[in-house]
Amino acid sequence: MYAIEVRNLTRRYQDTLAVDDISFSVDPGEIFGFLGPNGAGKSTTIKVLTGQLRPTSGSATVMGCDVVSGRQQLKPQIGVVFEHQNIYERESAQGNLRFYARLYGVDRSRVQAVLSQVGLTERAREKSKNYSNGMKQRLLIARALLHQPALLFLDEPTRGLDPNVAREIRAIISDLADLGVTVFLTTHYMEEAEQLCDRVAIIDQGRVVALGTVEQLKAEHAQDGCANLEDLFVHLTGRHLGQDH
Amino acid sequence: MNRSFRNATRRRQIILAVAAKDIVDALKNKTIMTMMIGLALTMLASQGLPLLLKLNPVTRVVVYDPTGSSLMEQLKGRDQFRLIQAKSLEEMEIRITEASEVMIGVAFPSDIDEMVEHGDELVLESYLVHWSSRSKRQAVSEFLKGQLLGVIDPPAAVQLRENILYPQPDASGRPFVVSMSLVMVIVMVGGLLVPYLMMDEKESHTMETLLVSPASYSQVVMGKSIAGAFYCICGVAVMLAFYHAMVHSWWLAILAVIGGALFSVTIGLLMGTLFNNPASMNLWLGVLLVLLLSPVFLVDTMGPLSPSLLKSALPYFPTAAVAEMLRASFSSGISADMILRNVVVVAVSNALLFVLVVWRVRQMDR
Numbered sequence: 001m002y003a004i005e006v007r008n009l010t011r012r013y014q015d016t017l018a019v020d021d022i023s024f025s026v027d028p029g030e031i032f033g034f035l036g037p038n039g040a041g042k043s044t045t046i047k048v049l050t051g052q053l054r055p056t057s058g059s060a061t062v063m064g065c066d067v068v069s070g071r072q073q074l075k076p077q078i079g080v081v082f083e084h085q086n087i088y089e090r091e092s093a094q095g096n097l098r099f100y101a102r103l104y105g106v107d108r109s110r111v112q113a114v115l116s117q118v119g120l121t122e123r124a125r126e127k128s129k130n131y132s133n134g135m136k137q138r139l140l141i142a143r144a145l146l147h148q149p150a151l152l153f154l155d156e157p158t159r160g161l162d163p164n165v166a167r168e169i170r171a172i173i174s175d176l177a178d179l180g181v182t183v184f185l186t187t188h189y190m191e192e193a194e195q196l197c198d199r200v201a202i203i204d205q206g207r208v209v210a211l212g213t214v215e216q217l218k219a220e221h222a223q224d225g226c227a228n229l230e231d232l233f234v235h236l237t238g239r240h241l242g243q244d245h
Numbered sequence: 246m247n248r249s250f251r252n253a254t255r256r257r258q259i260i261l262a263v264a265a266k267d268i269v270d271a272l273k274n275k276t277i278m279t280m281m282i283g284l285a286l287t288m289l290a291s292q293g294l295p296l297l298l299k300l301n302p303v304t305r306v307v308v309y310d311p312t313g314s315s316l317m318e319q320l321k322g323r324d325q326f327r328l329i330q331a332k333s334l335e336e337m338e339i340r341i342t343e344a345s346e347v348m349i350g351v352a353f354p355s356d357i358d359e360m361v362e363h364g365d366e367l368v369l370e371s372y373l374v375h376w377s378s379r380s381k382r383q384a385v386s387e388f389l390k391g392q393l394l395g396v397i398d399p400p401a402a403v404q405l406r407e408n409i410l411y412p413q414p415d416a417s418g419r420p421f422v423v424s425m426s427l428v429m430v431i432v433m434v435g436g437l438l439v440p441y442l443m444m445d446e447k448e449s450h451t452m453e454t455l456l457v458s459p460a461s462y463s464q465v466v467m468g469k470s471i472a473g474a475f476y477c478i479c480g481v482a483v484m485l486a487f488y489h490a491m492v493h494s495w496w497l498a499i500l501a502v503i504g505g506a507l508f509s510v511t512i513g514l515l516m517g518t519l520f521n522n523p524a525s526m527n528l529w530l531g532v533l534l535v536l537l538l539s540p541v542f543l544v545d546t547m548g549p550l551s552p553s554l555l556k557s558a559l560p561y562f563p564t565a566a567v568a569e570m571l572r573a574s575f576s577s578g579i580s581a582d583m584i585l586r587n588v589v590v591v592a593v594s595n596a597l598l599f600v601l602v603v604w605r606v607r608q609m610d611r
Contacts, residue, residue, distance in 0.1 A: 051457065075458060075459050088266075090274065099266050103262055
């Protein structure tokens with residue numbers, strides 16, 4: 001069974017086609033990079049896969065649950081780190097996590113465990129609005145891990161972070177993969193994707209334009225002068241620069 | 246059976262978790278606290294100003310003297326109190342029950358001058374409003390007795406037979422102002438707090454996180470409505486603590502508060518689910534609050550030249566119905582027709598709003 005299986009998925013917002021007939025699958029325990037320029041359809045795909053949006057057509061199953069009919073069964077099996085730092089800033093890290101622990105029905109001891117896992121124990125009682133971006137990001141990851149999900153969606157988890165914190169976050173992601181957690185990762189940092197991902201899909205204008213391991217894709221496009229993932233990304237998506245997406 | 250029970254328990258836990266979070270969070274939210282403090286200050290000012298004016302209180306005595314007695318003339322000459330002459334017993338009762346402070350009324354019999362002349366003991370009917378305390382009633386009765394003894398010549402004993410008055414269900418003055426204040430608290434707390442709690446989640450993008458957690462949109466909405474209802478009832482409880490002595494029919498007051506709180510919370514939910522932009526929501530909330538509160542003011546203040554259609558339509562506004570029930574709860578003469586009409590108005594409004602909210606929530610849940 002795939003962790004994620006997407007078949008001919010399309011999502012339309014009125015006149016805009018955000019996701020256009022995409023198909024791919026993600027194996028359990030894999031770190032899957034979902035790459036694309038701004039407005040390519042990455043966040044829309046995540047919203048469909050996490051049950052926040054209904055597909056216009058096509059289907060998707062996540063951890064064996066249909067994203068439409070099995071949405072409630074799906075929720076306890078996934079953790080999501082959104083692109084926004086959406087935490088309750090008037091609450092401490094501990095307060096945030098305790099609230100979500102009640103929602104997920106998990107034991108309070110998990111709060112301390114995830115705080116320790118992301119290195120936030122010492123400042124767990126401080127109001128989170130005083131946290132640095134890196135600490136907030138770690139709190140988001142802690143929240144996503146609270147109920148020990150089998151699949152983690154990470155939407156640009158290192159965006160805007162300094163290199164030290166970004167490296168820490170990448171280390172956490174690697175550790176999770178070692179523990180068997182499937183990771184669905186979107187990022188604009190190609191080096192990060194190259195370093196972390198077992199396979200990547202590149203999406204542009206709502207369509208998957210490349211899918212495979214980084215090595216496979218580089219080999220396929222070697223004749224186009226693509227020495228690394230960034231070259232490949234620009235080659236496949238950059239020709240649209242200056243055009244309306 | 247066990248599974249459905251477990252599911253129901255989980256749903257309840259989720260709703261209560263959201264409600265508890267929002268109840269605590271509202272205290273830390275500066276926008277909500279500013280709004281609440283503003284409302285509290287408005288209410289306090291409406292109470293505090295009359296208290297300031299009463300720093301040097303002058304006792305008011307309403308006298309019904311059908312024959313224009315000489316005793317009345319003598320009382321007029323005294324400056325220790327303010328004398329108000331009533332043309333009828335009904336006018337005296339209205340003045341006493343609608344006054345913002347405790348007044349004592351006294352009715353002179355038609356043969357009072359002869360009684361005074363003969364030196365007979367004067368047994369007079371006195372009238373006091375039901376919400377005055379026992380000690381206050383004793384104090385003003387003693388005061389009036391003293392004033393009467395001071396003018397009776399030849400001296401004679403005076404006895405006041407106390408009658409307790411209740412306002413009419415449609416009384417103006419204090420019963421109207423208090424019922425209006427209570428409706429303002431109910432509508433403003435429920436109608437503003439709930440959409441602000443929802444907007445806060447939307448603006449901080451935490452709604453997205455809630456919706457990928459086991460919580461459904463409907464559970465989030467229910468949790469927020471519990472938080473809104475909690476603060477609504479707290480606000481009304483504080484107000485009723487001030488005015489508890491005025492309430493004669495507690496069951497009717499509680500019925501009105503519950504109906505009003507449900508109405509305002511449901512209105513708040515509808516607004517919170519309809520808008521994603523705080524500026525648009527604030528604008529429409531302002532318009533809506535004016536529309537909801539206007540009937541409460543207008544129902545008692547419209548003059549004879551006001552359009553008859555509007556006059557007959559106003560009592561069918563749910564806020565006016567709640568205010569009328571609250572006002573009637575201060576009275577002893579409540580009619581079943583009036584209660585039934587208002588309960589139906591509030592129940593139908595709540596049912597319609599609830600259908601709208603469910604429709605909206607189902608849309609969002611998809």
